[in-house]
Amino acid sequence: MPRILIVEDYPSLRKIYQAALEHAGYDVAVAGDGAEALDEVAKNQPDLILLDLLMTKIGGLEFLRAYNLAEHPGTKVIVFSNLASPELGLEAKELGASRYLTKSKFTPKELVDIVKETLAEK
């Protein structure tokens, strides 16, 4: 089963997304900020990263710059943030993110569908 890394600093949301994705059968790892995420990807390369933007320590965009998706063609990124900013969305896409979504618009079930769709894309 594909491996998914949730990078989210808000504990309740982290647990909710983890529960929904595990329920859908994915192998899920979690990180509370960009720094933890960098440790995690060093150990195991995920197939998909669900990435928050505003986090203490290392934020989402900073993580993307450090991780460099161009060097990790096997990993897809969905930026999942409550900062609905078109400018940040553009920047995230330039850094290789497949999608830029506003968290509050989606239920966990809808998120699972989007993850499925994103993984199915080439």
Added chain:
Amino acid sequence: MDKGNDTLTEAGYREHTEERIETLMPVLAQAAVGDYSRDVPLKAPHDEFSELYVGVQLMLEAMRDKISQLERLNDKVTEQAALLRRQLGAAEHNRAEVEALLSSIGEGVVAMNKTGRIFFVNHELVRLTGLDLEQIKDQHYYAAIALTDEAGHPIPQPDRPMHRALKSGQRVSADKYFFRSREGQLVPVAITATPVVLKNTVIGGIDIIRDITKEKEAERLKSEFVSLASHQLRTPATAVKGLLSLLLEGYSGELTPEQAKSLQLAFIENERELKLIDDMLDAAKIDAGEMILEQGAVDVGKVVKAVVAEQQELIQDRSQSVAITAPRAVEVWGDAAKLQMVFENLITNASKYSPRNSRIDIHLTLIGAKAKVSVKDEGIGIAPHDKTILFKRFSRAANAAKAHTSGSGLGLYLAKKIVDLHHGKITVTSRLGHGSTFTVTLPKQHKE
């Protein structure tokens, strides 16, 4: 022989003549130097000189008359001259006072005459422009005082407030332009340009210019605060949404119908809260001039149908029917997602404020270069005095607030602002108790 009576000897006549002329001479001599005060010695007996004497005397008297007339005239002229001098002095004082007033007010003032030459500037304007007085005074207005956009590009003359004011004959206000300060900084300014009219003729124009750096900064801080606050408010509400969804999806086991119903209500209320946060954020963005349109060709019919499909549940719950008529495809250039917000607002309002089993008619047309969408309902209607507040922030019509429906008072405000950004118009016609029709007119293309 009667002596001297009938005849005079030649010598006697000459003697008589000389004597007569001699008595006249002093009078004439004085008249020759401008003194007409001496009378001619008229005396008997009458002789051939008598008529001459009388004639000279009359001439003298006429001269005296003329002179006294002239003297009176002179007095009058002197008096008038003194009055004029006083008036001139007062006018000069007034002018100096007005100039001092204009010079010392805290806003920039610049006035130009009909040919565009600057004839008045005050200190504040000189300070704002970062120029020297000599670079402005008597110079050509548009050439001497440059105005830029926020990127520092000069505003072409036809777009400048003064040009627009003089062309239209109307006052023009704008707060999106900048001056470049002496230090090279862009200073945001609010400009009010007014044509100066004297006896029905435009004789020039005057600009009042205010530095709005502080206002802009306050706006930016407010928008930053709202943006951050919105993010912070959204996150817990997003968690609530997630948890309720998980429960409703049965992740924690089967729910009784009662439990499911309560959770669904909680879910809807939470969505309402999220929508309110979104609206507040959008309003803050619009107020700060930060709402950016992501433009492209928009099939308006498709957008309207998508909104109706999305709101199907609300409409069906109220047993209402929606009819969409569009004689042909209606396409505009705009931001599809934002236009969707506009129609979502109008259509949900039409449903919310209308009774059950009523009908909503949506009509799309193309009129010339404009697309027109009207949303007509059979609802509670809007009182004439409420029409003016309808599109204002946080305001709701009195009967809407009483209608037991929730609303933030932001929906129509946002709708109008979004339509404005598209250079369109939103209007309403209504009869209280009989329904309302909201009409959105959008240009098919608009020039930037």
